[in-house]
Amino acid sequence: MEINKNLNKLASLLLAKSIKDLYPNAILGDFKINEDGFAYGINFNGEAFGASQFNKVKKQMQKNIDRAYKIEYESISKEVAKQMFAGNKYKLELIDDANGNINICKFGNDFVDICENLSIDKLSTIKAIELNNVSGYYWKGSSNNDQLIMVHGMAFDSQSSLEQFKKELQDRSERDHRKIGKDLELFTFDEIVGQGLPIWLPNGQSIKSEVENYILNLLRQYGFQIVSTPVLGSKKLYETSGHWFHYRENMFTPVEVDNETLVLRPMTCPHHLTCYKYRPRSYRELPFRIGEFAFLHRYEASGGLIGLERVRQLQLVDTHILCTPSQMKSEIKNCYKIIKEVYKTFGLTVHSVDLSLHDPKNTEKFFDNPKMWAHAEKQLRGVLKSMKIPYKEMVGEAAFYGPKIDFQFKTVLGKIITVSTIQLDFLLPERFKLEYKDSDGQVKTPIMIHLGSLGTLERFVSVLLEQTKGILPLWLSPIQVEEILVDNEKHAKYAERVANLLRKNGIRVHIDNSDERLSKKIFNAQTHKTPYQIVIGDNEVANKTISFREYGKTESTTIKPSQFVTLLKKRIKSKK
Numbered sequence: 001m002e003i004n005k006n007l008n009k010l011a012s013l014l015l016a017k018s019i020k021d022l023y024p025n026a027i028l029g030d031f032k033i034n035e036d037g038f039a040y041g042i043n044f045n046g047e048a049f050g051a052s053q054f055n056k057v058k059k060q061m062q063k064n065i066d067r068a069y070k071i072e073y074e075s076i077s078k079e080v081a082k083q084m085f086a087g088n089k090y091k092l093e094l095i096d097d098a099n100g101n102i103n104i105c106k107f108g109n110d111f112v113d114i115c116e117n118l119s120i121d122k123l124s125t126i127k128a129i130e131l132n133n134v135s136g137y138y139w140k141g142s143s144n145n146d147q148l149i150m151v152h153g154m155a156f157d158s159q160s161s162l163e164q165f166k167k168e169l170q171d172r173s174e175r176d177h178r179k180i181g182k183d184l185e186l187f188t189f190d191e192i193v194g195q196g197l198p199i200w201l202p203n204g205q206s207i208k209s210e211v212e213n214y215i216l217n218l219l220r221q222y223g224f225q226i227v228s229t230p231v232l233g234s235k236k237l238y239e240t241s242g243h244w245f246h247y248r249e250n251m252f253t254p255v256e257v258d259n260e261t262l263v264l265r266p267m268t269c270p271h272h273l274t275c276y277k278y279r280p281r282s283y284r285e286l287p288f289r290i291g292e293f294a295f296l297h298r299y300e301a302s303g304g305l306i307g308l309e310r311v312r313q314l315q316l317v318d319t320h321i322l323c324t325p326s327q328m329k330s331e332i333k334n335c336y337k338i339i340k341e342v343y344k345t346f347g348l349t350v351h352s353v354d355l356s357l358h359d360p361k362n363t364e365k366f367f368d369n370p371k372m373w374a375h376a377e378k379q380l381r382g383v384l385k386s387m388k389i390p391y392k393e394m395v396g397e398a399a400f401y402g403p404k405i406d407f408q409f410k411t412v413l414g415k416i417i418t419v420s421t422i423q424l425d426f427l428l429p430e431r432f433k434l435e436y437k438d439s440d441g442q443v444k445t446p447i448m449i450h451l452g453s454l455g456t457l458e459r460f461v462s463v464l465l466e467q468t469k470g471i472l473p474l475w476l477s478p479i480q481v482e483e484i485l486v487d488n489e490k491h492a493k494y495a496e497r498v499a500n501l502l503r504k505n506g507i508r509v510h511i512d513n514s515d516e517r518l519s520k521k522i523f524n525a526q527t528h529k530t531p532y533q534i535v536i537g538d539n540e541v542a543n544k545t546i547s548f549r550e551y552g553k554t555e556s557t558t559i560k561p562s563q564f565v566t567l568l569k570k571r572i573k574s575k576k
Helices: 005-022 051-066 078-084 089-097 159-175 177-183 202-221 235-241 269-277 325-346 370-386 427-431 457-468 488-504 518-527 538-543 561-574
Strands: 027-034 037-043 072-076 102-107 111-114 128-138 147-156 232-234 255-257 260-264 288-297 313-323 352-357 392-395 404-410 416-425 447-456 481-485 509-512 532-536 546-550 557-559
Touching: 005 027, 005 037, 005 051, 005 102, 005 111, 005 128, 005 147, 027 089, 037 128, 051 128, 072 078, 078 089, 078 102, 089 111, 128 159, 147 159, 159 177, 159 457, 177 457, 202 288, 202 313, 202 325, 202 447, 202 457, 232 235, 235 260, 235 269, 235 427, 269 288, 269 313, 269 427, 269 447, 313 325, 313 457, 325 370, 325 416, 325 447, 352 370, 370 404, 370 416, 416 427, 416 457, 427 447, 447 457, 481 488, 481 518, 488 509, 488 532, 488 538, 488 561, 509 518, 518 532, 532 538, 538 546, 546 561, 557 561
Parallel strands: 352 392, 481 509, 481 532
Antiparallel strands: 027 037, 037 147, 072 102, 102 111, 128 147, 232 260, 255 260, 288 313, 313 447, 352 404, 404 416, 416 447, 532 546, 546 557
16 A cells, blocks of 8 residues: 555645644754655754654644645745745755745645645645654754754545554564564674674574575576685776776775785676686587675665665675577576576565666766677567566666666565566676687687576565565474473473484474473464474373474374474475
8 A cells, every 4th residue: 555645745744834833943844755654854942852742743733634724835936935934944955955946835824834736725635644753863864964853654535544554564564574583583783793794693594504505406406506706806807897997886995915906896797707717618518607605795875774685795696607699598598497486485476577778878887888788688678578577678777787687576665676687798708808619610709697596695585584474484494393391390301302303303493491481482482483383291201292283373283203303304395
């Protein structure tokens, strides 16, 4: 469900008017609209304001609605606007920043604010309002400016729409990978380590390892060989590839060592090309497929860092294919099959598929070779059409060296992010002077395909957690079995024997020997979304059995530990 942006803009003005009614000394800043509603930044001039004042403000907002003020819109010159907003330094800055006339909205006896024509002439159009948060922020995002209070809310044309949206917000909160990561103790960040540098806790590392093993096995099935290359690269390497000129702003500051300039690598493409080039190649060796689970480092502005979705250190299953022109289409189709199999295994739903093209007008961002671009884009477009994959074209979103197919996902925050990608590259093989001897004896240049089968591991896990709400399949769960003891003293020895049997069979198990009540232990196991819970009491010890139940179910089953192991191993192998 999407909010009505114009209605929420009007609601933010209604909020500002009501705040001024109640707090005459308050100075209004500016409003913002996002997918969750509206927010207005206000300087309360030293007066205390928080969520405890929401009811008072909402009553005042309703009073202003009931007064049936006429809403008027007008366009005025900057000079007139400066006179109108004299004394409000924030509005004066906005006026100075604007181009041309200033659009204003007026209602009540004295209220006026900067706003375009919303095509709404009655405040009564607003039928339901919710104020839900206050936060601090610096004017225009600079810590050198005043700190204002941002009052957040949302408005709808019916109470039922508001209630529906609140339910959706609750669902979003439950799906937010940052919350899930904290609840399940998967990962954390610490400023003393550094911004955007994820710390994977034991449970998160377990998920990472399972994903890594899965994807490496899948790639091997498609003929990829796995390599390992340095986390650093020389400036000369990136000058040769073109990244130094086209990707410099996303790279960390280089370091000088022994008269050599080194950079933390942002990608492995140049490294992998050297793996191909270290000896002469024949057409019989193509396609040449290599991959690596590589640590990469990319500079991201601190304001853009969002949990695992956008980080500064990341791991990428970076794979590359060098092939002949006749092999190109079949290799791209195989890349698509790999991505499709990944999404099926993990149960993920793609939002859209984009064909990202270059912008011929932007010769700074994209390598200036119109003939190469036309050929590469035609090839990718043809493959998508032949496979009958619905897609949309996005001009200006290509990599600097070639067009790409991007697999897009929608996050709980409403952002569209790229996870997997297939990129076609005629440029880098030429820049690195890659060659192969063809069947006719001629020396030729191979074509390069970049495959990101699941994108960065961090972003992939963020999407996985959000789409599953953290309810992971058995094979992927960091703790697959939780052993719950009825009596920590009496049942500990048998519980440890069962746990050892599970561990020897590769099953991840944890024993809850805390002092909590039995019901609390079961509740904790459910909260942590553990696939199986075993309860061990007197009967289980006496009969050498275990009683288990699956996550989300109430019925329990009693069987021998060996039978339980067989059941779990079968389900783990199936990856269902």
